[in-house]
Amino acid sequence: MFKKILIANRGEITVRIIKACQEMGISTAAVYSEADRNSLHVQMADEAVCIGPAPAIESYLNQERVIQVAHQMKAEAIHPGYGFLAENADFARKCEQENIIFIGPNSKALRLVGDKIRSRQTMEKAGIPIIPGMKSLPSAISEFKRAAQRIGYPVMIKASAGGGGKGMRIVYEEKELKSSLEAGMREAKSAFGDESVYLEKYIEEPRHVEFQALADNHGNVVHLFERECSIQRRHQKIVEETPSPALTPALRAKMGETAKKVIEVSGYNNAGTVEFLLDKNKNFYFLEVNARLQVEHPVTELTTGVDLVHQQVSIAAGENLSFSQDVLRQKGHSIECRIYAEDPFNNFLPCSGKVLFLKEPAGPGVRHDSGIYSGCEVPIYYDPILAKLIVWAENRKLACQRMINALNDYVILGMKTTIDFLQDVIRHPQFKAGKTTTGFITRYFDKWEGKKKSEKNLEIALIASAFESLSGHLPRKKGKALLEEMFSPWKSLGKWRIGGK
């Protein structure tokens, strides 16, 4: 097993990985940008090194520097977390060349699954169902136009190197195609350094259902069931759960086997997620492999009892999977909410600033994976995710109620967050009924205005505020006056006056 792992990331996921390493007796090395000196991951790691200025391109994305620091700190392996270098095949390749173990898939598999066009071709050949779309990367706008006509509107623009919704656009008519392509390409370029985009059929009212897989270096592959991530805003997941209310045991088994086949034909190892779209007639289509630890991995952990970060590290260290498919079971129900520093009342604009006070929710079945603390600064430079709130309960109904209570019990003062919005999402009758599709937020929350605050709570807020002014301000004034009296030079100057002669 490794003695030391460098974590090439920041925020809540780095904290999560540090905790797993501590449990495994592995020491941790953190890297940080100049904007992150006071971040939680730096405080929690055994060692920490500054790798550059605030912009990610000059720090967390600086491959040479990360590798140099890994050598300098004698780390045998690098865990990339999610985002940043996590799905960068060049970086994985460099690690291999430098004899540093990249905790993730091998660079060849990473290159294949990261290339959406080539991976679709591979899957199609292997008999995996895929969504109708472009079979090669086009260069001219006319090619896009022809392809869109063949596929049929609406079509979806997707970034070839992408993930996480960046660069994605839905186009309903031909006249929107050009401007949407331009915007998609710019977003792809700035998020991934690669502006390649392609088109595919946009399936209306779909569910996003993904399967977690683990593959060791010796050919053993298991899946750890599904996660439903249909609740998305701007194609970015905000609520995830497992089991999916849409799957039957038979469909689950079929999709799980398909997911394993995807992993096998890709020559993939370590943890990966196979994403599918499930249409209303329960047809499923392969979307892509997310070649990383997913943001939403905790819901799988809570329902299967498998720690995915421990598994990633063990697999990377060359160990065999210690369990087979037939012992894996789903137990109970788990839901995750992503807590973002975004303003729901202002088109979800990302916010930066200071967390004046934090009270984390706690209690039976409540897990909080967080990168924040009371007094921390949230910089503007990175993804605005602050934390993830995850609950587990015996069934979906209880899990919903537990999540609503936990969100109610969650206090972040000084920052705008998505907590209230998420609470209304979970409370929504259509969510409670399990009728979740990727269009859910647009359909039911387009004109969300927040809940009306109670008069009684407002009165209590006034009372508490008056109490604070009464007890806080008065003694301070007295104390200050006293100090001024003691040290005031005017007191000892006698009759001298300013400007006096």
Added chain:
Amino acid sequence: MDFEFLIDGKLYKISLEKKETGFVFSDGKKIQEVNIHSISPHVISVLIEGRSYRVFWAQDKEKRYLSLKGEEFIVQEPEATQEAIERREEKSREDELMVRAPMPGKVIKVNVSENEEVRKNQTLAIVEAMKMENEIKSTIEGYVKKIFISPGELVDSEKPLLELGLKE
């Protein structure tokens, strides 16, 4: 002692007096006994008519944030904001015509040129922040009077991007 507080732009006048047995609260209509304890620097416990409320609070300059039972209130004292309100009113007309960056970011594209006529909701520029593109739209029908930015430029929050003019 009398207090004036602003919450969501609305003024509330209340009084809170310390008595031997606890506190007495009045909002002008009713008078109530309140039991209030400071639990820790950010937590206040309020018992009123036998009901219990745990209030979390923090102060940031003139803003006081309070949270209880999952609801957040931002309380300000009117003196601190009177000046700000006047300033805001004065500027509101001018502000409508001045298009500012909603947050720090990078200008990706400027979609209009000076003297060009613009419709309401027309995209004027695209500013990227935290890896997402945000379209800056016109709130009025008019024309572009002046452009202060160019693609690639980094902008701070509230930085003027363009100035619009109303059609004669």
